[in-house]
Amino acid sequence: MTSFKDFFKILMGQKFRQMNFVLLINIIAIAVSVLWTLINGDFNNNTFFQVALSWSFIVMLWAFLRITVTHESIYTRDSYRLVPISDTKFYCINLLTSFIAMAYVAVVEFVIGAATAAINWQEYVDSFNMMRMMYGTRVPDAGMIVESLLSMALVMMVVTILAWTTVSLIHLLTRAGSNFMPYRRSRIINFVLYVVVIYIVLRVVGFMMNLVMNSTDMFGNSSDVWHFVLYIVGFLVVSAIEAVLSVYLMNRWVETVSES
Numbered sequence: 001m002t003s004f005k006d007f008f009k010i011l012m013g014q015k016f017r018q019m020n021f022v023l024l025i026n027i028i029a030i031a032v033s034v035l036w037t038l039i040n041g042d043f044n045n046n047t048f049f050q051v052a053l054s055w056s057f058i059v060m061l062w063a064f065l066r067i068t069v070t071h072e073s074i075y076t077r078d079s080y081r082l083v084p085i086s087d088t089k090f091y092c093i094n095l096l097t098s099f100i101a102m103a104y105v106a107v108v109e110f111v112i113g114a115a116t117a118a119i120n121w122q123e124y125v126d127s128f129n130m131m132r133m134m135y136g137t138r139v140p141d142a143g144m145i146v147e148s149l150l151s152m153a154l155v156m157m158v159v160t161i162l163a164w165t166t167v168s169l170i171h172l173l174t175r176a177g178s179n180f181m182p183y184r185r186s187r188i189i190n191f192v193l194y195v196v197v198i199y200i201v202l203r204v205v206g207f208m209m210n211l212v213m214n215s216t217d218m219f220g221n222s223s224d225v226w227h228f229v230l231y232i233v234g235f236l237v238v239s240a241i242e243a244v245l246s247v248y249l250m251n252r253w254v255e256t257v258s259e260s
Helices: 003-042 047-074 087-120 122-139 142-178 183-213 223-251
Strands: none
Touching: 003 047, 003 087, 047 087, 047 142, 087 142, 087 223, 142 223
16 A cells, blocks of 8 residues: 555645746746836836735635646546555545645745835835824734734635535536436536535635634634634534545545546
């Protein structure tokens, strides 16, 4: 049997290479955008931070989509599924390496943002202090901002895990269903299933985004903190149930796709 460590290295290496390519394109895009701003005469001390921040959203979305495609293809490819390893380990390693790769991109984006913000840091601090003087407690203090950022990061991590477990479950369900139905009927059922899933995902994302927006206020009230924790635990439980179902489908019903 292949060890956890060896299979982890294989998947992690592939996903790291993909994410390094995404980050390389990100750096090139930032450099080109700053140069273009300089040529147009609109360059100022905030340019680097503004450009880095605007590109970070696109890069994070691109990274997530690229990892998701790779994440799902691994479940049905001969070159991976025929590796002598248990389905539970296979699923966990694939999910773990995807999460680490996404976290890697997020950390690099944060470092780039912090580095570009440092160029004009004192101006941001002065603006923040001025707002505190003008509006008082209506402007959150530094501690509340840090708590808010941490809670938002936690929510986004949970959302990412839930998104992958949900997508994987739907993917494996459709793969399993297509093995037992005529082609035309399986396409109809898959279409209906995708519509239902999209609706559910949109509702969940809307709820989670509302949770993110309210995360600052939650930390000001102990009961709200417990509600926040319960939400997080609830979504992790749902993710765990979806993972168990996916492993069962991998073991019993899903056939691999030949790459020859």
